[in-house]
Amino acid sequence: MAERTRGQYALYAVAVLTLVFLWAPLLVMIFLSFATNSSTVFPFEGFTLSNYAQTLADTGLLTAVFHSVEIATIAAAIATVLGVLGAFGLARIDFRLKEFYRTFGILPMVVPGVVLGMALLIYFRTIIGVTTGFWTVVATHSLYGLPFVLLPVTARLYSFDRSLEEAARDLGSGTLATFAEVTLPIIGPSVAAGFMFAWIRSFEDFIRVYFVKGTFDVLTTAMYSMIKYGSAPEMNAISSLLVFAIAVLLAVAMVGGDVTGYVAGSEDGE
Amino acid sequence: MAPDPQSSSGLAADVRVLLRDTRVRLGLTVGPSVIWLALLLLAPLTFVVTVSFLQVNDAYQVVWQHASLANYQALFAGDGPFWTTSFFRSLVLSYKIAATTTIVCLALAFPMAYLLATHSGRVFKIVIFLVLLPFFTMYLVRAYSWYLMFGPHGVINATLLNLGITDSPLALFGYGQGAVVVGLVHAYFPYMLLSLYASLDGVDFTLVEAARDLGAGKIGALKDVVIPLTLPGIISGALFVFVPSLGAFVTPRFLAQGKIQMIGQLIEERINTLYAIDYGSAASMFIVLTIVVLFLLAFRYVSIEDLGGI
Numbered sequence: 001m002a003e004r005t006r007g008q009y010a011l012y013a014v015a016v017l018t019l020v021f022l023w024a025p026l027l028v029m030i031f032l033s034f035a036t037n038s039s040t041v042f043p044f045e046g047f048t049l050s051n052y053a054q055t056l057a058d059t060g061l062l063t064a065v066f067h068s069v070e071i072a073t074i075a076a077a078i079a080t081v082l083g084v085l086g087a088f089g090l091a092r093i094d095f096r097l098k099e100f101y102r103t104f105g106i107l108p109m110v111v112p113g114v115v116l117g118m119a120l121l122i123y124f125r126t127i128i129g130v131t132t133g134f135w136t137v138v139a140t141h142s143l144y145g146l147p148f149v150l151l152p153v154t155a156r157l158y159s160f161d162r163s164l165e166e167a168a169r170d171l172g173s174g175t176l177a178t179f180a181e182v183t184l185p186i187i188g189p190s191v192a193a194g195f196m197f198a199w200i201r202s203f204e205d206f207i208r209v210y211f212v213k214g215t216f217d218v219l220t221t222a223m224y225s226m227i228k229y230g231s232a233p234e235m236n237a238i239s240s241l242l243v244f245a246i247a248v249l250l251a252v253a254m255v256g257g258d259v260t261g262y263v264a265g266s267e268d269g270e
Numbered sequence: 271m272a273p274d275p276q277s278s279s280g281l282a283a284d285v286r287v288l289l290r291d292t293r294v295r296l297g298l299t300v301g302p303s304v305i306w307l308a309l310l311l312l313a314p315l316t317f318v319v320t321v322s323f324l325q326v327n328d329a330y331q332v333v334w335q336h337a338s339l340a341n342y343q344a345l346f347a348g349d350g351p352f353w354t355t356s357f358f359r360s361l362v363l364s365y366k367i368a369a370t371t372t373i374v375c376l377a378l379a380f381p382m383a384y385l386l387a388t389h390s391g392r393v394f395k396i397v398i399f400l401v402l403l404p405f406f407t408m409y410l411v412r413a414y415s416w417y418l419m420f421g422p423h424g425v426i427n428a429t430l431l432n433l434g435i436t437d438s439p440l441a442l443f444g445y446g447q448g449a450v451v452v453g454l455v456h457a458y459f460p461y462m463l464l465s466l467y468a469s470l471d472g473v474d475f476t477l478v479e480a481a482r483d484l485g486a487g488k489i490g491a492l493k494d495v496v497i498p499l500t501l502p503g504i505i506s507g508a509l510f511v512f513v514p515s516l517g518a519f520v521t522p523r524f525l526a527q528g529k530i531q532m533i534g535q536l537i538e539e540r541i542n543t544l545y546a547i548d549y550g551s552a553a554s555m556f557i558v559l560t561i562v563v564l565f566l567l568a569f570r571y572v573s574i575e576d577l578g579g580i
Contacts, residue, residue, distance in 0.1 A: 011381045011385055040424065093296055111558075115517060115557055146307070239415070243403070
């Protein structure tokens with residue numbers, strides 16, 4: 001018994017140290033975002049909000065944030081429409097090459113960013129000859145986001161009890177009404193989760209955008225330049241603001257729904 | 271399949287008749303994403319494979335003739351033997367870094383996944399929140415946060431100097447291979463954790479107790495009961511850590527500061543500074559082939575649904 005407890009303590013210790021490992025650099029960065037001396041902790045010269053004021057006054061950066069939000073929203077919307085339709089096909093229709101389609105549907109998230117970015121750059125620029133810019137990024141991210149919608153919605157449709165739909169039809173509900181009142185509420189959360197993942201993946205992507213962006217900037221490419229040219233005060237502040245925003249959104253999502261289930265791919269089927 | 275719809279007249283009925291045709295239904299559901307995948311994934315990847323056997327002229331145009339292995343020869347050609355070329359060294363280094371990252375992630379994630387699978391309630395929620403928050407934090411931000419920690423003037427060395435533990439910056443906490451592995455572990459740890467958790471969550475832990483009661487040692491119970499049951503999680507977690515680590519760009523860019531060059535950096539440099547798409551295409555084939563082989567191996571143990579968990 002004593003041996004077992006010691007084993008348990010060791011497990012707890014590793015888990016706690018892992019959490020420290022995950023959090024330490026982020027906490028240091030947040031600390032530095034409020035520090036007058038923003039590049040390192042020593043010598044400590046006091047706290048300030050001027051880093052944040054400077055960051056929020058940087059119109060170039062704010063434009064880049066706006067571009068990121070625009071691209072993520074359009075790309076995730078396209079991915080959601082394509083992914084939900086595809087999920088119905090996978091779950092409800094038997095067809096040849098189904099496994100082939102499923103594999104290809106997962107590939108956009110498997111192919112490393114460097115390879116996908118390079119392949120699309122060569123394709124856009126040299127093969128079909130379009131100028132890279134806003135719309136090539138949207139196209140790239142709508143492809144990248146597809147599996148993040150296709151997977152959870154397909155899983156949901158598989159675990160969904162189709163007798164519910166039949167019951168609605170037997171009770172006199174039409175096809176559209178059945179879809180709106182039975183199917184949609186059941187798959188709704190997985191569609192929302194898929195949209196959210198596709199959105200986040202687009203918003204945080206750097207390497208794919210870096211290849212196909214042409215000359216304009218999104219948030220990640222603007223941040224990349226900041227790190228490269230050493231503007232720590234703004235980089236710390238914008239990064240910390242992102243951590244705060246994500247913390248709030250995640251807390252809301254976790255209170256409102258089963259985030260763990262979707263992320264770990266083990267949704268409870270009803 | 272569907273029960274007979276109530277007969278109604280006009281357009282709605284026509285649509286319903288049309289929808290009974292499987293091909294029409296397939297076209298409407300799978301069709302749009304098939305077009306998207308064909309245009310934006312299959313076509314570009316096919317062209318990359320093709321270009322890897324062709325040459326590019328001075329106007330950066332692909333010359334659509336004289337297919338050859340010249341690009342592949344160029345990867346391994348240099349002043350010295352092939353193992354001294356920058357391509358070969360980058361490739362081997364990338365495998366090494368990706369493998370180390372995968373092993374470290376597995377070792378760190380197992381205890382936490384086990385605790386998550388055996389606990390519930392408030393502790394579970396808090397720990398999940400603490401793991402997911404860094405996971406959802408931008409990849410670039412996390413690489414940057416380690417960039418602040420490492421380096422001769424980084425936070426770790428500055429702290430050690432100030433506490434008087436050392437009187438000159440330690441190379442251990444400088445930029446380089448070690449820092450890159452730390453950054454990659456931080457980046458991809460959650461994939462491993464969530465894969466392991468998903469497979470441990472279904473494990474009946476009374477089996478472990480039974481094995482122990484029947485005289486199995488700790489290691490024996492782990493080896494004979496826990497690991498076989500969680501093998502799909504281990505394999506999919508390892509894939510989802512190894513594959514992106516192999517093609518990493520941002521992390522080695524900032525955490526190695528030019529001391530090492532991984533394959534992703536080499537490709538990016540050749541493409542974005544020289545637009546050497548022939549060289550880049552050939553080089554990227556090694557990443558693509560590695561992934562294909564790994565997935566084919568993985569499919570012997572897990573189904574594609576298990577891999578799609580994340």
